[in-house]
Amino acid sequence: MSTPQTTTNNQSLTFTNSDEIQKVFNRFDTNNDGKISSSELINVMKAIGSDTSDEQLNQMMKTIDADCDGYINFNEFVGFFKQNAADEDEQMKELHEAFQMYDLNKNGLISATELHQILSRLGENCTVEDCVKMIQSVDSDGDGFVDFDEFKKMMTKNSGEGA
Template structure:
């Protein structure tokens, strides 16, 4: 099962984000005795941007936090997350692709803000986010969580 498929199963209302309630339901399915406080702590660690919802990038990033998987597993998860944003499948993410994905997730970023996001991680200056740049960006997010 891919990252996207798992995410979609947890996202019960199909709004493109996992709410605290959806997250708690999924966690309790595997660990019925977990406390709400423990769930809340986990949720806050994964919700990097603090918007009280877990988006697909945060979700994919959290799958790599445990360090239990090997490098190959991490690359597979990362590639699946990258592919969610790479709508046209050309191997790079444009600002317009980010804009489309964020709109689907209910975000209200402008195209100018999406361009700024790309520029922030675009190490080679080509105007796109490559897979390697995406991995670097996500690795930085992981370090913030630990």
């Protein structure tokens, strides 16, 4: 069985089997009736420190409650986690493809020269020195290159801003 994952508020939850998913479901299902109501969901959200609005709660329920009965059953809960895992897999694939576009020599690193070549092809008017500065701004290990982890952090940080 694959390992479904979901990311919420920069925290990654990993579930290795259905027993673990069942335990999480049971934490949400506080009255043990086999389904999660909107009030149970909001109580959990408050318990983890989320300030979820009524509109956000309604949207969450609409997203997860596939049969539209006003409750989240275990199968819907599992489906939600599997969909999130598939979405994350697709996002990671897209990040790898973007990284590979800049990694011209395919050594797993983006140099200032490679960045300059790509940006020039895209019509950007910048110098190699400008690209060195760009690399330095995200080069957390100080090796003068951007590796995939640094690229991923940069892209994730930028995509989360203003959201």
